[in-house]
Amino acid sequence: MAGGPLDTEGLVTLLDHHGRRQSDERFDDLASRLAPSDLRDMYRAMVVTRAFDDAAMALQRQGELGLWVQSLGQEGIQAGSGKALRASDYVFPSYREHVVAYQRGLDLPQMLRLFRGLEHGPWDPSEIGFHLYTLVIGAHTLHATGYAMGMDRDGRVGSGTEDDGAVICYLGDGATSQGDFNEALTFAAVTNAPIVFLIQNNQWAISEPTTRQSRIPLVHRADGFGIPSMRVDGNDPIAGYAVTSWALEHARSGNGPVLIEALTYRMGAHTSSDDPTKYRERAQEDYWRERDPIARLESYLTEIGEFPEEFVAEIEAEGKEMAERARTLVRSWPAPPATSMFDHVYAHPHAAVETEREWFERYESSFTDTEAAR
């Protein structure tokens, strides 16, 4: 649809879908910062995460996880943007940014504690600068904005040093319709907060195509708030890196918010509960499978002679190990004790929780007592 939200107008592409390097004056310099080892880092992040993603999907199919959400197909923009981050930056993911989680240092199998229903927040956000996943669509965009306002207030922008930081906030195409996201744009704009909003337009919000959310490319949303923006090929990790680097630099320097739209494709189902055959054509899936971001970077690495066998073997081993560990760990985790449900409702004691906890403990032990008495 010409001019519609999936029009390719203005997309920054530095690797075409055959893996050939394209030039774009605005971003070539930034892209050239990527040494071969950086390219391999991105490749590793994509491949290892995909191995993990496959393993998690299989675990869900075996009934070991309640749900699984794949990043399949979106690894390009995730790896590229994740590579552009510094330790001093802070990430507000939605719930699909597993590649970025890996790059921030999360041991991915731990994430499965969430999807197995053991707990809601299996990592320490401040330790790795990666907030918890948020399932209420759009809500986190305001948290990200507030956090960025706080970084600004703390003097963490514009010093020109490595200490400068910014927030990056990921969201989906569907999420752009939520009031919260639009309020986040307003707050970010008027406070000039150091934040990069990165829309992963994977063309679907469950069964709804992006045309149900917008009639023009989502990148334009920024124009209405006076926020600079850029549109990038989301299956091109190099362009993803370059454009995100530009945006983060803008924000870290004290120039305020930026919005990026990355046009990509959700190659898998929405989640393990979804059945895409109900609403989309196989041909579309095939088209995008040919544009797999992993294959694209692989071609390029091969072409520039930076894809040695040892490297392939190494990441394959890492992927296998990760998958294996995921399988073992998941099955090893005991259910938490029931009384843990009373923990951390409040930071200070609260009478309702204390009373109910005591009641529950008495109630539980009445069973043990009965059994012991037998």
Place this chain on the structure above:
Amino acid sequence: MAGGPLDTEGLVTLLDHHGRRQSDERFDDLASRLAPSDLRDMYRAMVVTRAFDDAAMALQRQGELGLWVQSLGQEGIQAGSGKALRASDYVFPSYREHVVAYQRGLDLPQMLRLFRGLEHGPWDPSEIGFHLYTLVIGAHTLHATGYAMGMDRDGRVGSGTEDDGAVICYLGDGATSQGDFNEALTFAAVTNAPIVFLIQNNQWAISEPTTRQSRIPLVHRADGFGIPSMRVDGNDPIAGYAVTSWALEHARSGNGPVLIEALTYRMGAHTSSDDPTKYRERAQEDYWRERDPIARLESYLTEIGEFPEEFVAEIEAEGKEMAERARTLVRSWPAPPATSMFDHVYAHPHAAVETEREWFERYESSFTDTEAAR
């Protein structure tokens, strides 16, 4: 502030602030549809409403009203846009569009029932095509959009006849920050609903200048949703008419939503409870008092010789009569019976309401009984 939300860039003006007719190719044709009698209609609506507005303010000061919200200073865009409406159009006001209410045929003094605390909705919206005032900022923008979706569904657009209609939805500069308004833009855009959003940017949301809501002119908000838009001098009733006519025509023809930003000024306090001396300069008020929309149209009418004395006398009389009637009516209204609080909670009987109503009636009559027994 250059480029800021109060920049005058792109404002359509057809009467400058001395009341001199300016040319604008895009809108001259539409403006020329206004016969002298139409111009006088607009003038009458502004002047009579202002007389009413003054009277209501005085009544509030005398303790006869709980609150009053003036339209003072914003009569230009209200009269212009209201003049562009047809019977087949439907209005969703915010709470300040008294001129439009007058034009739609509301007997203005009735409106005071709301501000005296007698009831919440003193007119029949469908009778005059003018919805109730909505006090939760932004909420009505979605109602307006849904209503427009319904008009479309009913085949009320694109026939090229007088039956074609559209919705016009008024909102303030502050309201643009609400999530609801932005969701309304999304729904309107993707459903191509026949609706005109008219932002009356009166430069203030209570004590907050428009710079707290946006860093660029609000008209641009539309760009991010793929909605055509226009910016108009809000103190120029002729331009207000022409631009709104264009927008309504666009919507009625089935071409979808339009957004208008009218730059005007709230000459009075936010409401009778407000004290603007706390937050704004006298000089700004003076500047805008010189740009009073009524004076502007008056100069023009005088200049073109369409301001006869009889007319002046007539509307003065109408204003006086309206003000007088407002004073008399307000004082004549008895408080509603207490039991009316149980009416219309539901359309069908509801046990909780019935039970409480019965209880209350017994309780009330116990006093009468006691008194009677004395």
Place this chain on the structure above:
Amino acid sequence: MTDTIHRTPGSHVAEAPTKMTMAGAINAGLRAAMERDDKVLLMGEDIGQLGGVFRVTEGLHKDFGESRVIDTPLAESGIVGTAIGLGLRGYRSVVEIQFDGFVFPAFDQITTQLAKMHYRSQGRLTLPVVIRIPYAGHIGAIEHHSESPEALFAHTAGLRLVTPATPQDAYDMIQQAIACPDPVIFLEPKARYWDKGEVETDRVVRQLSDGESKTATAEMSQARVAREGSDVTLVAYGPTVHVALQVAEIAAAQDVDVEVVDLRSLSPLDIPTVVASAKRTGRVVVVHEAPTLHGIGAEISAAVTEQAFFHLQAPVLRVGAFHAPYPGSKIEHEYLPSIDRVYDAIERVVSH
């Protein structure tokens, strides 16, 4: 503009009761309502080709077209807000909120707008909007997918609130809700979507084709004695009716005769039915999945105690979730009222 499919009302009505799942019964009820009145629209996320994440609207998009089964943008406030606008224009929207936890972005539109419009317009405007919400737990879901927000709606005047516990009620009540001129929050106990039961389709279809919507509203507002008993009144609704009936069986084996009242409607509450039962049994337990504190059980307890004080042998006991956010699904069965916990309350109320 419109691609309405006109069929004879009731063309789907079977003569004899048929077995249906609760999801199937709601689907059939929606279909019947859409056939009866072409002002009925469905709105929500993924309710079109996908048929909703629970497939409750399956097939309706195909049969009624995309102008009557509307896949909306992903914005709950927008969905309810535009449904209000459509309501003002004479349409009857049935909104699907994808999961209980996602109704909150629409809370303002529901509470300050939808609930009050009839009142504030002095009865001139009516808003026959139905908001369907799959609710409650026991499906092993992650966060925000197992909430029981009923008390938050029951407190708000202007809303009706109903929740079926059987396929028959689901079929009847969804149609009665759609026919009702008031806004109705329709809570669907999602863990019970796949339970089967006999559904007689004739009666309510006849009722509504005859335009008896006032009778329909009254009927929808009544509780049902799901099991008669003389020792204890066990009050439940939606997802816990199933639990209550199981507990009643267990209690029966211990010679405690439990009467189970299925409230069906939470606004209004059918207090007379509960009080009548309480006066007979002298003992009342209320069970719901929502947290006990400030839950529906508090109102039932307060109202029954006010009206049957001298008949009560023991205080009304409440069994619900604890005052904590929904925990990980691996322990949801401990958080929610289990058969054991309800039975424990029965024992306590009996031995009081």
Place this chain on the structure above:
Amino acid sequence: MTDTIHRTPGSHVAEAPTKMTMAGAINAGLRAAMERDDKVLLMGEDIGQLGGVFRVTEGLHKDFGESRVIDTPLAESGIVGTAIGLGLRGYRSVVEIQFDGFVFPAFDQITTQLAKMHYRSQGRLTLPVVIRIPYAGHIGAIEHHSESPEALFAHTAGLRLVTPATPQDAYDMIQQAIACPDPVIFLEPKARYWDKGEVETDRVVRQLSDGESKTATAEMSQARVAREGSDVTLVAYGPTVHVALQVAEIAAAQDVDVEVVDLRSLSPLDIPTVVASAKRTGRVVVVHEAPTLHGIGAEISAAVTEQAFFHLQAPVLRVGAFHAPYPGSKIEHEYLPSIDRVYDAIERVVSH
């Protein structure tokens, strides 16, 4: 970046009690909290130069600057949502919602995000956000300006909910709320803003300067016996404490000795204090401005009945608003619990 004004903590502390209005006491409490901790920020609509529509933040913008007293965009979800983000970054935001009726656009952020963050992060994250809401009626306002939404927050685990009835409590509790690591909804009975009372400023300032925030939280969570009595326990909070005390005087003239309990905290509820009183008097009436149905009174009634069943001479009675939207202000005094209606309940409970 920061224009914090550093003053010696406590520089505003007077030695002897001074007379303050409730609004003034909150203002002084905010000032003291901001002086003590420069992470404390105020956020809201019109709270800066204007000092808020009730002037509660008057002078603070001038003294602490616009980076600590922040006039936000007109978007309540945005205000609470960004306050959460600032909280994650170590700031303590005190949000002002302009009127009770305008908290609903923020309901999702409060209910699904603010309330749950500590829990879902296993206690790793804390969100010391205070949300100040001027609430309740009796100011003759138009629609949406007189709501009493407390029950909607009390049902939600993870939130605390307090409401002062006197200038002294207002002064103490606003500071205790800000010092508390949990999110606190701080309800201000707006019709009482201009009531004057003695305020001793020393004690709580000392408590908090000594870092005793846990003690402060515990103290903030306790009910207060506002008047001792032996015949009936009258439970009130916020705006109705004032009514309850008047009723107690009237009853005293009829030889009915009413004990008035001011709850102060609605989450947690101080049930032990209420139950202890109920056991002494055997008769309980609860009064609040929110609608009776599913109000705080329902929980009080249920809990007291559970815990003091055999001490009760009569069922707990409730007096609140009716199940209807807030009516026009000309009849709000009939809609709200009046002295007459509360006294009527006292008579009924005594004669039971």
